[in-house]
Amino acid sequence: AQSVTQLGSHVSVSEGALVLLRCNYSSSVPPYLFWYVQYPNQGLQLLLKYTSAATLVKGINGFEAEFKKSETSFHLTKPSAHMSDAAEYFCAVSDDTGFQKLVFGTGTRLLVSP
Amino acid sequence: GAGVSQTPSNKVTEKGKYVELRCDPISGHTALYWYRQSLGQGPEFLIYFQGTGAADDSGLPNDRFFAVRPEGSVSTLKIQRTERGDSAVYLCASSLARRGTGELFFGEGSRLTVL
Numbered sequence: 001a002q003s004v005t006q007l008g009s010h011v012s013v014s015e016g017a018l019v020l021l022r023c024n025y026s027s028s029v030p031p032y033l034f035w036y037v038q039y040p041n042q043g044l045q046l047l048l049k050y051t052s053a054a055t056l057v058k059g060i061n062g063f064e065a066e067f068k069k070s071e072t073s074f075h076l077t078k079p080s081a082h083m084s085d086a087a088e089y090f091c092a093v094s095d096d097t098g099f100q101k102l103v104f105g106t107g108t109r110l111l112v113s114p
Numbered sequence: 115g116a117g118v119s120q121t122p123s124n125k126v127t128e129k130g131k132y133v134e135l136r137c138d139p140i141s142g143h144t145a146l147y148w149y150r151q152s153l154g155q156g157p158e159f160l161i162y163f164q165g166t167g168a169a170d171d172s173g174l175p176n177d178r179f180f181a182v183r184p185e186g187s188v189s190t191l192k193i194q195r196t197e198r199g200d201s202a203v204y205l206c207a208s209s210l211a212r213r214g215t216g217e218l219f220f221g222e223g224s225r226l227t228v229l
Contacts, residue, residue, distance in 0.1 A: 044207075
C-alpha cells in the first residue's frame with residue numbers, strides 16, 4: 001500500500017520568508033503525487049500534481065514542488081510567503097488503482113506572521 | 115451550482131441514531147467520491163462512484179455505512195446505528211475523468227458529531 005508522511009503538523013514563517021512543507025512517500029510503483037490546500041471554511045483545493053512528466057511541478061499561487069525519487073520526497077515550496085497562504089496543506093499519493101483513491105498525509109498547518 | 119454542495123454542514127446526533135449526508139456534485143461530473151476526515155488526520159477514502167454504480171467501496175469501515183447515487187448525480191451517505199467514533203467531517207468530491215488525470219473538486223464537508 002502507498003502512504004505519505006508529512007513532517008511537522010505546524011510550520012510558522014514570517015511574511016516574505018521561504019515556505020517549505022515536507023512530504024515523503026512510500027510506493028512500490030511509480031507514484032502520482034498531489035498537494036492540496038484547505039483554507040478556513042473552504043473545501044480542499046488542488047495546488048499541483050506530479051504525473052511522471054517534469055519533476056519540477058509548478059502550481060497555483062506561486063507554489064511549486066519537486067519530485068525526487070532518490071529521496072522519495074515531494075516537498076512543497078514558495079519563495080515568499082503571503083499572509084493569505086495561511087491554511088492547511090495536504091500531500092497525497094494515488095493508490096495502485098489510479099487517481100481516484102487518494103491516500104492523504106495528516107496535513108501541515110502553515111502559519112504566517114506579519 | 116458552481117461547486118460541490120454538501121448538506122447539512124453540521125449534524126449533531128445521539129449514539130444509535132440514523133444519519134444521512136447529502137452531496138450534490140458539479141454538474142456533468144461523472145465520478146463522485148466520499149472521504150472522511152477525523153480530527154488531526156488527513157482525509158480517508160470511503161467510496162467512489164462512476165455514474166450510478168459504486169466502483170470501489172473498499173474504504174467503508176463496516177456495514178453500518180452505505181452510500182447511493184441512484185441517478186448518477188446526487189449521492190447520499192447513510193450511517194446506521196451511529197457510534198461516537200463516527201464523529202468526523204465527511205467530505206464529498208467529484209471529477210470529470212473516468213480514470214486518470216482528473217482533478218478532484220471537494221465540497222466544504224459535513225461535520226458529524228455523535229454524542
